[in-house]
Amino acid sequence: MDTVTLIQTLLNSVVASSIYALVAVGLALAFGVMKMANFAHGEFFMVGAYCVYVLYALVGLPFPLAVILAIPIVALFGLVAERLIFRPTRKNILAGFMATAGLAFILQVLAGQIWGVGIAKSIPTPYMGAADVGDATIGWQRLIVIPCAFAMLLALRFFLYRVKLGKALRACAQDPEIAALQGIRTNRMTALAMALAGASAGLAGALMAPIHSVTPYMGHGVILIAFVVVIVGGMASIEGAILAAVILGFIHTFVTTVTDNLIATMVGVGFMALTLIVRPQGLLGRERA
Amino acid sequence: MLLELEDVSVRYRKIEAVKGISIGVGEGEIVTLIGANGAGKSTTLRAISGLERLSGGEIRLEGKRIDGSSPERIAGLGIAHVPEGRRVFPMMTVRENLEMGAYLRKDGDALRADFEDVFRRFPRLQERANQLAGTLSGGEQQMLAMGRALMSRPNVILMDEPSLGLSPIMCREIARIIRALHTEKRTIVLVEQNARLALALAQKGYVMETGRIVLEGPASDLRENDKVQHTYLGVA
Ligand SMILES: Nc1ncnc2c1ncn2[C@@H]1O[C@H](COP(=O)(O)OP(=O)(O)O)[C@@H](O)[C@H]1O
Ligand SMILES: [Mg+2]
Numbered sequence: 001m002d003t004v005t006l007i008q009t010l011l012n013s014v015v016a017s018s019i020y021a022l023v024a025v026g027l028a029l030a031f032g033v034m035k036m037a038n039f040a041h042g043e044f045f046m047v048g049a050y051c052v053y054v055l056y057a058l059v060g061l062p063f064p065l066a067v068i069l070a071i072p073i074v075a076l077f078g079l080v081a082e083r084l085i086f087r088p089t090r091k092n093i094l095a096g097f098m099a100t101a102g103l104a105f106i107l108q109v110l111a112g113q114i115w116g117v118g119i120a121k122s123i124p125t126p127y128m129g130a131a132d133v134g135d136a137t138i139g140w141q142r143l144i145v146i147p148c149a150f151a152m153l154l155a156l157r158f159f160l161y162r163v164k165l166g167k168a169l170r171a172c173a174q175d176p177e178i179a180a181l182q183g184i185r186t187n188r189m190t191a192l193a194m195a196l197a198g199a200s201a202g203l204a205g206a207l208m209a210p211i212h213s214v215t216p217y218m219g220h221g222v223i224l225i226a227f228v229v230v231i232v233g234g235m236a237s238i239e240g241a242i243l244a245a246v247i248l249g250f251i252h253t254f255v256t257t258v259t260d261n262l263i264a265t266m267v268g269v270g271f272m273a274l275t276l277i278v279r280p281q282g283l284l285g286r287e288r289a
Numbered sequence: 290m291l292l293e294l295e296d297v298s299v300r301y302r303k304i305e306a307v308k309g310i311s312i313g314v315g316e317g318e319i320v321t322l323i324g325a326n327g328a329g330k331s332t333t334l335r336a337i338s339g340l341e342r343l344s345g346g347e348i349r350l351e352g353k354r355i356d357g358s359s360p361e362r363i364a365g366l367g368i369a370h371v372p373e374g375r376r377v378f379p380m381m382t383v384r385e386n387l388e389m390g391a392y393l394r395k396d397g398d399a400l401r402a403d404f405e406d407v408f409r410r411f412p413r414l415q416e417r418a419n420q421l422a423g424t425l426s427g428g429e430q431q432m433l434a435m436g437r438a439l440m441s442r443p444n445v446i447l448m449d450e451p452s453l454g455l456s457p458i459m460c461r462e463i464a465r466i467i468r469a470l471h472t473e474k475r476t477i478v479l480v481e482q483n484a485r486l487a488l489a490l491a492q493k494g495y496v497m498e499t500g501r502i503v504l505e506g507p508a509s510d511l512r513e514n515d516k517v518q519h520t521y522l523g524v525a
Contacts, residue, residue: 164388164392167385168389168392170380171381171385175376178372178376179389180340180364181338181360181364181372182390182393182441183364184361185361
C-alpha cells in the first residue's frame with residue numbers, strides 16, 4: 001500500500017468509525033435501559049436517509065437543514081416505537097424480538113410502498129469538491145461526517161454525565177428497580193433512550209444519504225455492523241460502543257481496501273468472536289454480578 | 290401512627306410470602322422487624338415502597354392509603370428505602386448516587402446543605418465523592434445507600450439488613466449512625482437478622498416467622514422474652 005492510499009484509507013476509516021459510533025451508541029443506550037435488542041435500529045438509519053432524500057432532494061430545503069430536521073423526526077420514530085411496540089413487549093424476550101424485527105420489516109415495506117423499491121434514490125451531492133490531505137484527496141461530503149458525528153457524541157456525553165435527566169437514564173440502566181425507588185419513572189427513561197437512539201441513528205443516516213445508496217433495505221448492512229460493535233464494546237456500554245466503533249471502523253475500511261467488503265465483514269465478526277473469548281463481557285462491559 | 294400496615298398479604302405466584310400482618314410505626318420511632326432468613330421481612334418492606342403488589346390488606350401513610358401506588362409515587366410521598374444488599378448504582382460516582390437520592394427535589398439551596406449533612410455524617414463518602422460506587426467497600430456502600438436515602442429528606446426510612454456482611458467494627462458504626470438518626474426524631478423501620486443489634490436500637494419490635502407476626506411488643510420486653518432469647522439471641 002503506497003502512502004497516498006494509506007492516508008486515503010486512514011481518512012475513510014475515521015469516517016466509517018464516526019458512522020459506526022453514531023449508530024452503535026443508540027443501540028447500546030436502548031439496550032442498556034430496556035434490556036432489549038432493537039432489530040429495527042438499522043431502519044432508523046434508513047429513515048434518516050429518506051428524510052434527507054425527501055427534504056433536500058424532493059422539497060429542496062438546504063442540505064444542513066434537512067440533516068438537522070432528520071434528528072427530531074427519527075427521534076419521534078423512536079418515541080412512537082417505544083410506546084407502541086417496546087413497552088408492551090418488554091417483559092417477554094421472544095415477543096420483544098418478534099416485535100422489533102416486525103417493526104424493521106414494516107418500515108422497509110412502508111418506505112418501499114411510498115418511494116419505490118428498485119434502484120437507489122439519487123441524491124445530488126450538496127458539497128462538491130474534495131480536500132487535499134497530503135497527496136490524498138477526500139470528498140467534502142465524506143469529511144463533514146466527522147465533525148457532525150463528533151458534535152453529536154459530545155452532546156450525548158454531556159447529557160448523560162452532566163444533566164440530571166441523563167444521569168437518571170444511566171441510573172435506570174444500571175438498576176431500574178432502585179432507580180424507581182429514587183422517584184425516577186422507568187417508562188420515561190425508556191422513552192428517552194429510544195428517542196436518543198432514533199436521533200443518533202437518524203443523524204447517521206442523514207449524513208450518509210448523499211454517499212450511500214438510499215434504498216428501503218439500507219438498514220441491513222448497518223445493523224449487522226452495529227451489533228458487532230455493540231457486542232465488542234460490551235452490550236450496554238456507551239464508551240465501549242465508541243471504542244469498538246473506532247477499532248472496527250479501521251479494521252473494516254482497511255480490509256475492504258485490501259480485499260473486499262465480504263471478507264471485511266468476516267474479519268469483523270472474527271474479531272468479535274476473539275474479543276468474546278478473551279473478554280466475554282466485551283471491551284468495556286461490566287461483568288454480571 | 291405515621292405508617293400503618295393492616296392485614297397485609299403479598300404473594301409470589303405460588304407462595305404467600307406475607308400472610309396478613311399488621312404493623313404500626315409512630316413518628317420518631319425505630320420499629321424493628323426481626324426473623325430468620327425467608328420469614329418475609331424484605332417482602333414487607335418492598336410492599337411498603339410499592340415494589341410488590343398486595344394480595345390483601347392496606348398500607349396507610351398519615352392515614353392515607355398508599356398501596357397500589359407506583360414506587361416512584363411512594364418515593365415522592367417521603368418513604369425512602371435502603372435496600373437489602375445496598376444496591377448502589379455501581380457505575381456512578383458517590384456524588385451522583387447521592388444526586389439520584391435527591392432526584393425528586395427541587396429546592397436547590399437546601400439540597401446543598403443536605404450534601405454537606407450527608408458528608409458530615411459519613412466523612413468516608415466525602416473522601417470518595419468522585420469515585421465510582423462499585424469500587425467502594427461493603428461498609429462504604431452501606432453508608433452510601435443510607436446517604437442516598439437521606440438525600441430525599443424522607444419522613445420514613447426503611448432499612449433492610451444494613452449490618453449484613455459487615456465487620457463488627459462496621460456494624461457498630463452503622464448502629465451509631467442509626468442512633469444519631471433517632472436522636473434527630475427520624476422514623477425508621479429496621480429489618481434485621483441480627484436481632485441483638487436491632488433490639489438494642491429499636492423501641493418496638495415485631496418477630497416474623499414464615500410470613501406471620503408471632504410476637505410483638507416493646508423492644509425491652511422482647512429482649513427478655515424466653516423464645517426470643519432462645520431463637521434469635523442465642524441465649525442457652
Ligand atoms: N421474587 C421472588 N419470587 C418468588 N419468591 C420470592 C421472591 N422473593 C422472595 N421470595 C420468597 O418469599 C419468602 C420471603 O422472602 P423475603 O421477604 O426475602 O424474606 P426475608 O427478607 O425475611 O429473608 C421466601 O420464601 C422467599 O423464598
Ligand atoms: Mg431479606
